[in-house]
Amino acid sequence: xxxxxxxxxxxxTAEAAALPIGALIASATAFGLIVAALGDDPFEVYRMIxxxxxxxWFSWENTLQRVAPLLLTALCAALPAQLGLAVIGGEGAFAxxxxxxxxxxxxxxxxxxxxxxxxxxxxxxxxxxxxxxxxGFLRAWRGVSETISSLLLNYxxxxxxxxxxxxxxRDSSDLNRASTFPVPEQAMIGTIGDSGLHWGLxxxxxxxVGAWVVIFRTTTGFSMRIAGGNAQAARTxxxxxxxxxxGACTIGGAAAGLAGAIETAAVYERANNSLIxxxxxxxxxxxxxxxxxxxxxIPAAILFGGIGASGGLIQRRLGLPDAAxxxxxxxxxxxxxxxxxxxxxxxxxxxxxxxxxx
Amino acid sequence: MLRSLNFSRRRLxxxxxxxxxxxxxxxGPARAATPxxxxxxxxxxxxxxxxxxxxxxxxxxxxxxxxxxxLEEEKVPxxxxxxxxxxSMIKLDGASLLFLTSFGYFDPYMLRVAQKYPNVQFRxxxxxxxxxxxxxxxxxxxxxxxxxIYVCGVAAAKASKTRKLGFVAAKPIPAVLRSINSFLLGxxxxxxxLTVQVIFTGDWSVPSKEAExxxxxxxxxxxxxxxxxxxxxxxxxxxxxxxxxxxxLNTDQSTLAPKGYVTGALYAWDKIYGEFIDDLAxxxxxxxxxxxxxxxxxxxxxxFGAAATPEIKDAVKLxxxxxxxxxxxxxxxxxxxxxxxxxxxxxQSVAAADPTLGKMNYLLxxxxxxxx
Numbered sequence: 001x002x003x004x005x006x007x008x009x010x011x012x013t014a015e016a017a018a019l020p021i022g023a024l025i026a027s028a029t030a031f032g033l034i035v036a037a038l039g040d041d042p043f044e045v046y047r048m049i050x051x052x053x054x055x056x057w058f059s060w061e062n063t064l065q066r067v068a069p070l071l072l073t074a075l076c077a078a079l080p081a082q083l084g085l086a087v088i089g090g091e092g093a094f095a096x097x098x099x100x101x102x103x104x105x106x107x108x109x110x111x112x113x114x115x116x117x118x119x120x121x122x123x124x125x126x127x128x129x130x131x132x133x134x135x136g137f138l139r140a141w142r143g144v145s146e147t148i149s150s151l152l153l154n155y156x157x158x159x160x161x162x163x164x165x166x167x168x169x170r171d172s173s174d175l176n177r178a179s180t181f182p183v184p185e186q187a188m189i190g191t192i193g194d195s196g197l198h199w200g201l202x203x204x205x206x207x208x209v210g211a212w213v214v215i216f217r218t219t220t221g222f223s224m225r226i227a228g229g230n231a232q233a234a235r236t237x238x239x240x241x242x243x244x245x246x247g248a249c250t251i252g253g254a255a256a257g258l259a260g261a262i263e264t265a266a267v268y269e270r271a272n273n274s275l276i277x278x279x280x281x282x283x284x285x286x287x288x289x290x291x292x293x294x295x296x297x298i299p300a301a302i303l304f305g306g307i308g309a310s311g312g313l314i315q316r317r318l319g320l321p322d323a324a325x326x327x328x329x330x331x332x333x334x335x336x337x338x339x340x341x342x343x344x345x346x347x348x349x350x351x352x353x354x355x356x357x358x
Numbered sequence: 359m360l361r362s363l364n365f366s367r368r369r370l371x372x373x374x375x376x377x378x379x380x381x382x383x384x385x386g387p388a389r390a391a392t393p394x395x396x397x398x399x400x401x402x403x404x405x406x407x408x409x410x411x412x413x414x415x416x417x418x419x420x421x422x423x424x425x426x427x428x429l430e431e432e433k434v435p436x437x438x439x440x441x442x443x444x445x446s447m448i449k450l451d452g453a454s455l456l457f458l459t460s461f462g463y464f465d466p467y468m469l470r471v472a473q474k475y476p477n478v479q480f481r482x483x484x485x486x487x488x489x490x491x492x493x494x495x496x497x498x499x500x501x502x503x504x505x506x507i508y509v510c511g512v513a514a515a516k517a518s519k520t521r522k523l524g525f526v527a528a529k530p531i532p533a534v535l536r537s538i539n540s541f542l543l544g545x546x547x548x549x550x551x552l553t554v555q556v557i558f559t560g561d562w563s564v565p566s567k568e569a570e571x572x573x574x575x576x577x578x579x580x581x582x583x584x585x586x587x588x589x590x591x592x593x594x595x596x597x598x599x600x601x602x603x604x605x606x607l608n609t610d611q612s613t614l615a616p617k618g619y620v621t622g623a624l625y626a627w628d629k630i631y632g633e634f635i636d637d638l639a640x641x642x643x644x645x646x647x648x649x650x651x652x653x654x655x656x657x658x659x660x661x662f663g664a665a666a667t668p669e670i671k672d673a674v675k676l677x678x679x680x681x682x683x684x685x686x687x688x689x690x691x692x693x694x695x696x697x698x699x700x701x702x703x704x705x706q707s708v709a710a711a712d713p714t715l716g717k718m719n720y721l722l723x724x725x726x727x728x729x730x
Contacts, residue, residue, distance in 0.1 A: 062442045267438040322433040
């Protein structure tokens with residue numbers, strides 16, 4: 001970084017707050033204009049988003065239930081991102097994690113409940129770790145683009161998933177829909193107290209905090225960020241960049257696999273194609289909005305979950321199509337990414353067109 | 359001007375608190391005298407297929423029974439999001455009756471929500487409801503669409519010049535196998551020498567394979583194509599290009615094949631929903647199970663397309679009338695499957711609602727093709 005003008009720290013803090021808030025205002029405005037162009041009242045839509053996503057405890061439950069898996073699938077993108085890697089294999093890891101978890105829980109169903117649950121979660125993590133870790137390994141070993149390989153591995157994972165669920169692992173008592181046998185009763189993950197929220201939310205929050213500590217408070221995390229800044233320089237000073245790449249991808253994949261395992265054991269009860277509902281891909285967007293900072297993933301996921309949760313109310317009360325909330329999520333994503341390009345530039349620079357190189 | 363902007367901090371806090379609270383007022387459950395009914399669809403409301411058939415029924419009901427409040431939500435995935443949609447309709451909009459139109463909502467999502475809200479009624483499309491196991495406030499409704507597909511078979515037998523019929527099918531599940539077999543039986547009721555060639559695409563919506571399958575049927579000399587898939591646009595479009603006669607499913611699709619469309623097999627959801635809603639409005643207990651065919655008015659034939667000649671129209675009307683009166687029975691022995699095993703002995707006959715038909719796992723003799 002170049003020398004900065006006075007008040008460097010406070011300017012940076014103000015900027016860190018102003019950019020995302022400005023981006024949110026801009027996306028809300030853009031979305032409002034689209035709504036107005038369709039002949040609806042944008043303020044009524046904003047009100048419904050608030051009511052549907054955050055207006056009551058029920059709305060919060062609805063939002064937070066969507067947040068639980070997103071926290072973990074966002075980590076699948078955020079951890080490798082510290083090393084400058086763009087991994088998009090979360091969707092496949094989520095599905096295979098769910099499938100592996102069901103099968104492990106069935107195999108271990110004679111063990112005590114705690115052991116059954118442990119086996120189930122471990123199997124989910126292992127399946128996710130395997131598939132995203134493979135993309136990391138190919139990157140470290142042969143320099144294969146992890147973006148392309150993890151994208152393609154998604155298709156592979158989903159094809160394997162479908163083949164197993166429709167073939168050898170299918171519960172043949174249901175003729176109409178291919179599903180596995182259910183997770184044994186003892187291994188089902190329950191809710192937190194009387195709320196409608198399952199323990200996956202707590203696991204996701206803990207994982208985000210844990211990932212933040214590792215990245216910003218340990219030497220390993222420091223090494224990761226150095227390698228992300230300049231891999232060549234990191235190698236020169238003896239940082240094991242390749243090991244970090246494989247490790248970050250493996251742990252990221254394990255997080256997405258864990259998300260699949262928890263959702264299956266808490267919500268779906270069986271593995272079937274409902275698991276492939278886009279949680280893995282949404283996690284990537286959230287990681288980008290959070291600038292790959294694990295702590296910021298939490299508010300970003302809540303924002304996304306809340307917008308998603310309000311989709312039903314917007315349809316029913318205002319007659320807008322389901323795509324309306326998807327458009328708002330898309331606007332938000334674009335605006336946040338655009339706002340990033342303003343980072344480190346003062347208003348004067350922007351007006352005069354002098355981009356400061358940093 | 360300046361003065362008016364000079365809020366004290368307290369005033370500002372009060373104001374913003376009021377602004378935040380304002381939306382909360384008037385969004386509580388609107389549990390008034392008007393019965394509120396919710397409909398949940400898995401796909402878009404304008405899919406030219408199954409979801410649209412429900413949305414069209416709701417549009418008819420909005421006109422016919424305007425005293426009821428109707429809630430609709432489309433593209434609700436078969437995940438926990440479905441549970442939240444049900445709860446949102448109950449808690450935020452005061453719904454007292456919910457219709458779940460897609461198969462995968464039943465277990466575990468609808469069953470879980472139904473247990474949580476014993477005063478709300480849940481009805482699920484299909485025949486999954488089990489009176490011994492499932493909560494009393496749940497139930498099923500279904501129309502035997504196969505009977506209407508049988509009538510399409512009658513029309514195809516009248517229309518075909520090459521004497522070869524074809525069928526594009528999604529997955530080999532009992533409901534789809536029943537559609538194929540019904541189409542064959544309808545055709546054979548006119549001409550026992552007719553055959554139906556079937557091609558399975560493997561999934562509910564794979565446009566490339568659907569186009570391929572329709573072309574393959576045309577190349578094999580088939581001139582009448584029917585299908586059981588989600589979205590019929592591709593099959594009907596290709597059928598028109600290849601100068602084939604075509605048939606619709608779920609909604610009126612005659613505009614998709616302006617040349618070759620004959621008729622279609624339609625659900626009459628408005629009739630089924632109307633019966634439930636009348637009971638609800640009258641304060642009567644709702645039936646758990648409503649199922650039926652032509653006689654109950656739960657299925658019907660679609661409008662005729664350009665390819666329907668007067669002779670075809672008469673045959674369709676006659677067959678539908680005979681099914682309505684019970685004079686004609688579709689599944690009447692002797693019937694063999696296309697591997698030679700006996701399905702129904704001579705002289706035996708089963709009604710549309712017979713549970714064995716719901717477990718169908720065979721293709722009848724006369725269907726060319728096998729279950730993958």
